[in-house]
Amino acid sequence: MQTMTTVTRTRLLAIDNLRVALTALVVAHHVAVTYGNIPMWYYTEPAQDPSGAVLDILVVFNQAFFMGFFFLISGFFTPGSHDRKGGRAFVRDRLVRLGVPLLVFLLVLRPLVTLGDHGIPYWKFYLASWDPGPMWFVEVLIVFALLYAWWRRLGRSDGQGAGGALTLKGVVLFTAGLAAVTVLWRIPVPQGTYVPVLGLPTPYFLPQYAAMFVAGLAAFRRGWFEALPRRAGTAGFVATGVASLVLLPLSGMTTGLVSSAVMALWESVVAVGMIVGLAVLFRERFDRQGPRGRFLSEHAYAVYVIHPLVLVAVAWAVKGLHAAAIVKFVLVLALSLPLCWALAYAVRSLPGARRVL
Template identity: 30%
Template sequence: MAGQQIREREPAPSLGRLVFLDVLRVAIIAMVIAHHAAQAYGPTGGTWPLTDRSTSDWFRPFYTVNAAVGLGLLFLVAGYFVPRSYDRKGPGRFLRDRWMRIGVPLAFFALVVHVPVFYLIESQPPLGEFVRSLYAGGWFGVYLHLWFLGHLLLYSAVYVAWRRVSDRVDRVPRRWRPPGHPAILVFAVGLAAVTWVVRWWYSVDEWVPLFGVLAAEVAKLPQYVSLFVLGIAAYRGDWFRRIPTMVGAIWLAVGLLATLVMVAVQAFGRWDDVLATGGVDARSLLRSTLEAFICAGLSVGLVVLFRQVFHKPSRLLAALATASYAAYILHLWIVIGLQVAIEGLELPAFVKFGVVTVLGIVLAFGIGHLSGKVPGVRLLLGTGSPKVGKAMR
């Protein structure tokens, strides 16, 4: 996906407020909320605290497609703003601000909320046994959905280390032209191959304690790491504003076509016969390939689509963008609460999913917005004054 390298002494682009990235970030968070809203109503492949009586296998392609692009696209956008922040602040302040912005909320919710809740759910086992069970589960019970924040901290620290070395060698930042069709195709094929090989050992929904401390779903790490790195390259080359519209349109079609293949597999009732979450066989290769083309196609296509559609800033968009970080942090417990509240209703699975999704989005962003008016909570949830790319940056 990386385009041709340019060695110039022209500085990186000076960005004003990129409205389309604000809207894209809000849309991604809404996708994440919808993903978790569906967890109680279909075959997740993982674990969820509630399984409703109303279920549908049609959520399976929805989970797979959403996971193939949602958080990967969020890593892409997050990586896009890292070089700008580092260039402006320097390594020391950059790391301090990242800790305050990401590390403090992560530590608070993991230790004060997640761990006590899991301890109570597990009927208060002996402490040593409880800690061993958390480690065996890849610390997922500690992080839950906030593993994303832990990875952002790690990737940011690696970026700082890389910049400290690379800046000594060459102080002129490397820039890359926006990728064309060949580069995007190479990225998609390479991502499919690497993902397939990784899944020989680590299946989807298998969590491990990365470096002993960080919850990680290794089967999806190639996607997350590569898109974060590409986000950094995208900033240097101003890709998001320079990718040709036709390139975006074609790859959006590719991503949608791969999505339709996933839906068709479910429609013909051949999911387990055709696709696998891991292993060396052709089923795992096909799923890895479809996910890679969904990831590459929709990542490029959605960025360009949002760029073409959303131009004008508004107070509502600025408020939603500012609240998006808090909405991500808070949404899991809101969604689970809504699922529990309507569990007893005799409604089809998709109706319940729609109710939880809509109310979950409204409540998560609404509470996130209101939290900006409370100083202590505002600091904890990162809902300060709106700036470009501040949330998740």
């Protein structure tokens, strides 16, 4: 009995700590976009020095795996939630926990981060640029959750009771299959595609997001998180490094469908490698929480929702500072992270806020 309690505690605390780290990475990602050369944020200062290229590399590398990891973690917690609550209560809970923050962002927070000189009346700009920003993740997650509830309602199995071991062959086949599907998907949905109104900034990554959500479902049912051997973590990081050294230069030397295929393979290897590597690392090294860890974990979702407001405010505050892009990135990140969690604490202290955040 003692062993079972320890395993459950370790699993949940390690994953909670992973969520905190990934949330901080989201903040870092958007600060990097602010000062790099990829103008896809509410406020940007395009880099005027070579250090901006370093931020661009960080953005591209993060994009290859971190949102896929979020979907995997979301998938991991989905079956247990459905089992405990039942189908109707599960759907109602998902709509509240995901839908309410989405609406609050759209109606309250987004106007605060998009105010500026647009050359047209703001109401017209607001309606013409309807966009959920980083809350696109919540949009997609609502769809995945509803599809899962529908699947269960049909009486279909999600792997419950299955105990298939996670093998190296299975991981390799999954990675290769993900790369192949991604290449085919990007023929009609090429890199750089943006979906207006829905606000999907990376629809060309949808195969990865869906695959990782399903992998999370399987990981929960089959105990893969606990069963991953330590050497799998090392192998994941090594595969990421080797793929980056070999495939990234190759993608730059090719064009067309070949370049797309090489890039898709690199992204798939990095996604699987980093997810496996970080999952093992956090399970083995970061499986405990003190008061500070619990605070960070409890407020991570709120941080994800409100962080654009903090980042834009801090970036505006240091707008007059003339420094290298990497210097402003470090400064704004160092200021923004504690401010994000402080604001999240204030928001969650409002009546009824903890019900949804």
